Amino acid sequence: MRYPPTVDIRLAAAVVAGRSAARASRLLRRGGGTALPGLVAERVDPAVVRKLALRFGRGAVTVTGTNGKTTASRALASILEASNVPFLHNREGSNLMRGIGSTLLLDRGIRAPHHDRLLLLEVDEATMPAATAAVAPRALAFTNLFRDQLDRYGEVDTVAAMWREALAAAPRDATLILNADDPSVAELALDWAGPVHWFGLDDEAFATTSAGAFDARWCRRCGSTFTYERRYFAHAGIWACPGCGRTRPAPDTAGTNVRLALDSASFDVPGIGELTMPLSGTYNVYNALAAIGLARVLGLPSEAIRQGVAAVAPAFGRQEAVRVDGRDVRLLLTKNPAGANEVLRLLATVAREAPDGNVNVAVLLNDRFADGQDVSWTWDVDYELLAGHVGRCWAGGDRGPDMALRLKYAGWPESSATVADPAALLDAILRDTPSGARIFVIPTYTAMLDFRAELVRRGAAGAFWERE
Amino acid sequence: MDTSGLQIRVAHLYPDVMNIYGDRGNVIALRYRCRARGIECAVVEITIGDPFVPAEFDLLLVGGGQDREQRRIADDLVEKGPAIRDAVESDMPVLAVCGGFQLFGHRYVDHQGGIIPGIGIFDLETHHPGPRADRSIGDVVLETDFGEIVGFENHGGRTYLGPGAVPFGTVVRGFGNNASDGSEGARYRNAIGTYLHGSVLPKNPALADALIHLALRHRYGREIELPPLDDATESRAHSSASAVAARRSRETPARS
Ligand SMILES: [Zn+2]
Numbered sequence: 223m224r225y226p227p228t229v230d231i232r233l234a235a236a237v238v239a240g241r242s243a244a245r246a247s248r249l250l251r252r253g254g255g256t257a258l259p260g261l262v263a264e265r266v267d268p269a270v271v272r273k274l275a276l277r278f279g280r281g282a283v284t285v286t287g288t289n290g291k292t293t294a295s296r297a298l299a300s301i302l303e304a305s306n307v308p309f310l311h312n313r314e315g316s317n318l319m320r321g322i323g324s325t326l327l328l329d330r331g332i333r334a335p336h337h338d339r340l341l342l343l344e345v346d347e348a349t350m351p352a353a354t355a356a357v358a359p360r361a362l363a364f365t366n367l368f369r370d371q372l373d374r375y376g377e378v379d380t381v382a383a384m385w386r387e388a389l390a391a392a393p394r395d396a397t398l399i400l401n402a403d404d405p406s407v408a409e410l411a412l413d414w415a416g417p418v419h420w421f422g423l424d425d426e427a428f429a430t431t432s433a434g435a436f437d438a439r440w441c442r443r444c445g446s447t448f449t450y451e452r453r454y455f456a457h458a459g460i461w462a463c464p465g466c467g468r469t470r471p472a473p474d475t476a477g478t479n480v481r482l483a484l485d486s487a488s489f490d491v492p493g494i495g496e497l498t499m500p501l502s503g504t505y506n507v508y509n510a511l512a513a514i515g516l517a518r519v520l521g522l523p524s525e526a527i528r529q530g531v532a533a534v535a536p537a538f539g540r541q542e543a544v545r546v547d548g549r550d551v552r553l554l555l556t557k558n559p560a561g562a563n564e565v566l567r568l569l570a571t572v573a574r575e576a577p578d579g580n581v582n583v584a585v586l587l588n589d590r591f592a593d594g595q596d597v598s599w600t601w602d603v604d605y606e607l608l609a610g611h612v613g614r615c616w617a618g619g620d621r622g623p624d625m626a627l628r629l630k631y632a633g634w635p636e637s638s639a640t641v642a643d644p645a646a647l648l649d650a651i652l653r654d655t656p657s658g659a660r661i662f663v664i665p666t667y668t669a670m671l672d673f674r675a676e677l678v679r680r681g682a683a684g685a686f687w688e689r690e
Numbered sequence: 691m692d693t694s695g696l697q698i699r700v701a702h703l704y705p706d707v708m709n710i711y712g713d714r715g716n717v718i719a720l721r722y723r724c725r726a727r728g729i730e731c732a733v734v735e736i737t738i739g740d741p742f743v744p745a746e747f748d749l750l751l752v753g754g755g756q757d758r759e760q761r762r763i764a765d766d767l768v769e770k771g772p773a774i775r776d777a778v779e780s781d782m783p784v785l786a787v788c789g790g791f792q793l794f795g796h797r798y799v800d801h802q803g804g805i806i807p808g809i810g811i812f813d814l815e816t817h818h819p820g821p822r823a824d825r826s827i828g829d830v831v832l833e834t835d836f837g838e839i840v841g842f843e844n845h846g847g848r849t850y851l852g853p854g855a856v857p858f859g860t861v862v863r864g865f866g867n868n869a870s871d872g873s874e875g876a877r878y879r880n881a882i883g884t885y886l887h888g889s890v891l892p893k894n895p896a897l898a899d900a901l902i903h904l905a906l907r908h909r910y911g912r913e914i915e916l917p918p919l920d921d922a923t924e925s926r927a928h929s930s931a932s933a934v935a936a937r938r939s940r941e942t943p944a945r946s
Binding site: 369378379440445447589595596597598599600601602620621622623624626627628630631632640 | 706709710711712713714715718719722756757758762827828829842844887888889892893924926927929930931934938
């Protein structure tokens with residue numbers, strides 16, 4: 223290898239140590255875990271991430287949010303591919319600091335001191351202050367702020383405070399890509415003197431009528447409760463502050479004429495035209511808009527944006543269909559009340575169009591760290607939306623009994639069997655439904671991993687490595 | 691005994707503000723267990739600025755919120771304080787959860803020494819030990835007069851009971867009021883305060899039924915026996931939560 227005359231011995235040693243750790247880890251067959259190389263390299267040179275990030279000639283961009291950051295960053299990656307822009311994305315690695323370090327270390331192009339690439343980082347919401355300080359992004363996208371996994375990070379305000387801390391560490395001329403419809407994200411602009419690119423929905427016909435609990439928010443400037451002209455999704459909508467008069471900013475990237483189908487969504491963006499993506503759900507429309515806003519800030523062409531959005535692959539398990547013994551099994555990952563309500567809203571539409579007016583649904587609830595150890599969020603979900611439209615149902619996962627109770631109180635059929643083991647659950651599904659039936663599986667994150675592993679074991683789905 | 695045609699009137703305080711951890715589950719459980727017995731469960735949502743007239747209700751619920759949400763309701767709650775006190779003294783049952791529980795004490799002192807006044811239904815006060823202190827987060831199992839109660843707690847404040855309050859339960863697993871004295875929650879007359887948020891009533895049907903029973907007594911002035919329900923699903927959820935708490939406490943032995 224060659225380094226320029228001002229070679230950084232410490233950095234070189236850190237890179238070598240990190241890559242050796244990765245090789246050793248592969249030899250030991252400890253695949254899947256991608257944090258180790260970053261950890262080892264950081265011990266040798268704590269500034270390793272900052273130094274490596276500086277080598278990206280097109281700079282760095284970050285995508286964060288409590289939800290949708292994986293889909294939004296994949297959508298941007300897809301647009302970058304369509305634009306022929308070279309980039310590095312922590313797609314396989316974790317979105318924590320060590321995983322970002324590992325992504326940089328394991329990258330083949332990294333030894334070149336300067337190269338014409340872009341660094342695209344999906345960043346965990348709590349890692350934003352450290353990641354922003356390390357990679358000095360030129361653009362930072364924030365998808366949304368939901369009360370999610372509260373036992374991990376405390377409270378919504380805690381996450382907002384971490385993001386303000388990240389902004390304090392960001393380059394002054396960086397552009398923020400902000401969700402105009404989420405008041406908690408929009409408020410980040412109060413602390414930002416630099417440029418902001420807003421994205422949001424402008425579609426009166428698409429407003430939600432859900433009566434379900436949503437998380438009211440208050441103006442950080444004056445303390446008043448926001449009022450809504452309409453809501454699209456949870457607390458996202460056309461908001462205004464009755465106290466200080468702040469209103470939802472007009473989007474620079476606006477989604478209009480939204481049409482949702484089971485496996486796809488279409489919408490128009492003035493200035494770009496009609497877009498279709500192979501993902502459904504209001505939240506995915508927002509994720510796409512975040513990526514489109516970011517792409518526009520990067521100056522990428524409209525045609526590449528349309529192509530990239532059309533080619534975005536479903537993030538593994540989030541929305542996936544497989545055939546098992548002649549049944550059509552669809553996985554619909556949920557991890558919080560807003561996402562679950564959206565899935566139920568979609569399934570109610572599907573049920574109304576089904577010949578018997580029903581859908582078969584398995585709801586899998588785990589309570590491991592990645593799911594959130596507190597399962598009381600299930601009581602904020604409108605499972606009642608599907609009451610009367612459920613044919614067969616099963617409750618599963620580590621907390622299957624809790625789920626069965628939730629579904630009972632939501633008015634779902636009592637036949638709901640509680641099967642914790644994924645193999646037994648799949649057997650029950652195949653036993654209870656005829657060939658040709660369609661079954662919707664709504665798992666939490668680790669329940670999805672378990673269930674998908676069982677599908678892989680039976681040869682019904684491809685093998686995979688995924689993030690922690 | 692036949693309970694059909696009876697009615698309870700539930701006041702749900704600040705449902706739009708104090709609702710952070712699935713507190714809606716308590717309302718859903720009350721409605722379900724009333725409907726299954728032919729009892730009408732009329733829930734009225736009372737938020738900031740709305741009057742609370744004790745004579746119009748038989749049961750009072752209030753849920754949890756963050757510090758700033760507590761601050762938001764504090765003035766209004768203090769205004770409603772005398773009416774709520776009248777209700778409690780007339781033996782109206784109350785369930786106050788988490789942030790609501792804290793403000794039904796004398797005061798909440800935040801980590802900067804700022805005081806949010808409470809309404810003193812329970813003889814207790816709560817202190818936040820500061821941003822560096824660990825939150826009390828995890829599964830809880832309690833021994834109470836209503837049998838074993840299971841749930842989940844997530845709070846920064848430490849609550850200390852005065853001589854006028856008795857605990858709702860004794861901590862078997864979890865942190866409880868202050869992670870040191872083994873007490874959880876508080877009781878005064880028919881008012882219950884607890885840190886167990888969200889799904890406390892669905893998984894603890896005996897507690898839900900006790901509140902319904904007390905509400906009926908408040909409404910009709912006599913003992914009305916509740917017909918038993920098939921609680922197999924509730925029992926499985928309860929046992930599963932209890933088993934999870936036991937397993938996790940073995941994994942983290944530092945937690946009592
Ligand atoms: Zn305001």
